[in-house]
Amino acid sequence: MRRDQLIGATENLANALESSKIHQVLLSAIRSSKDPISPNQLFSAYASFMTAYANFGPTEKYLMKLFKVERLIVPEFWEGLIKQDGSPSSMTVRRGITLVTEFLPSVARMLERPSDKSNLAFENPVDPSKTVDSEKIRFFVRDPGVPTLTVGHFSSILGAIEELHSAIETVEQTKHSDLVVASLDSGSDKEFDLLGVAAAVRKLSETLLEVWSRIQSARATKAKVNYGAACEGIAVLVKLNAAEKSNAIPKDQAESIRRTIISSITHLFENGVYTEAMEAQVNPLPSALPVDRRKLLTHQPSESAPLEAPDEGSASNEEI
Structure with a gap:
């Protein structure tokens, strides 16, 4: 929980x-x-x-x-x-x-955190007296049962998010900005909030949600999910293709950005990463998807068996 x-x-x-x-x-x-x-x-x-x-x-x-x-x-x-x-x-x-x-x-x-209530803004690098609107995006990392998420896994997840965010900023032709770790949490799934420039963060969230909608459709038809195919024709790639054709972005750079976007999204979904916006969608929930990681830890036997808190992802909708 x-x-x-x-x-x-x-x-x-x-x-x-x-x-x-x-x-x-x-x-x-x-x-x-x-x-x-x-x-x-x-x-x-x-x-x-x-x-x-x-x-x-x-x-x-x-x-x-x-x-x-x-x-x-x-x-x-x-x-x-x-x-x-x-x-x-x-x-x-x-x-x-x-x-x-x-x-x-x-x-x-x-249990509420100060960052849940406060509105933070970035300093404007051009005019320090002004600020740039920020927006928060909440990520979850699927980690059911015994923890399997290693430092290497988590580092690669953060790297994929950063690369995808940077690629989207390039396509949108906006000034590159950093993502700030606003909070970290844990439970049945690991949770972390990233804070960034509002326009770029919204595009990042929309891109992941767009791909997730396609994955949902594939799962509804019981078809095997191909993350690369699910990325085809998404808005950010359509805009990248247009920029490439107009020579706003050189061909070699456009191809590199295209590979980065597809590989980053694939890496995130394969590692059980999902956003709060994705979780708000109808079934199947992203928190219910399996994650294939090598098991490193196991539970020691316990004499008592307390009432177990539910795992939102794996629990059914059956009544008590």
Whole structure:
């Protein structure tokens, strides 16, 4: 589980519980032995929560199980409230809801980073009194189970990103700029934020997303993915071809840039690298793709088996 997934899942679950007013309904159902709660109130709370639950991912469902509120999705639990059968599960669920809505969001806020909230800008090299707008791009590196990502792998990934970013700037005929490492994080997948000049970063994100859309189409038809073929005709290469034909970029340089773009994108995808924008797309998720690395580490046997946090990539959408 990644830090950003935990923060987002906490917000989603707490909002679903608060907006459905389940806590108030449960409290009324437990206390109102002489004046039973209206079935319509129970159904309204249940329907509201289940609407939100339909969009929950593995992390939200994991939190529900961890805080023992997973019975909220069981119809028999709500039937018991209508019948006022005095089931102790009602008290357990109510305590869990209190923890999720009143305490867990505060814990999640402690995990937020200053860089998530601040707007940073680059100094203008021509006029130091002015700034250049920046934009952040979040990358993830697929690393399921036992860590397999070596220093060499990570170095090559950063190099491929830098080469692709530089090639795009050349095609766009913009001044070359550096990418700054804004943050590093880990979890089920490794995560890092890079900060760069806004225009170039947007083009970098759009290029990767464009190729990913083609990969999705190939996987939907169960065809074997050819990353080089998926790059054919993408916007940045079309613009490069036009610049080559107009002699804005010499032929030899254009061919070198073309190879750099295709090889960099291929290297990133083959090493399980994906962006936040790619993850927002429909299935298959990039975090679910396999990564072929040599296994260097293994788990030592443990006497106890705690509740495992989900791996967003490999987890299914099955209910708890």
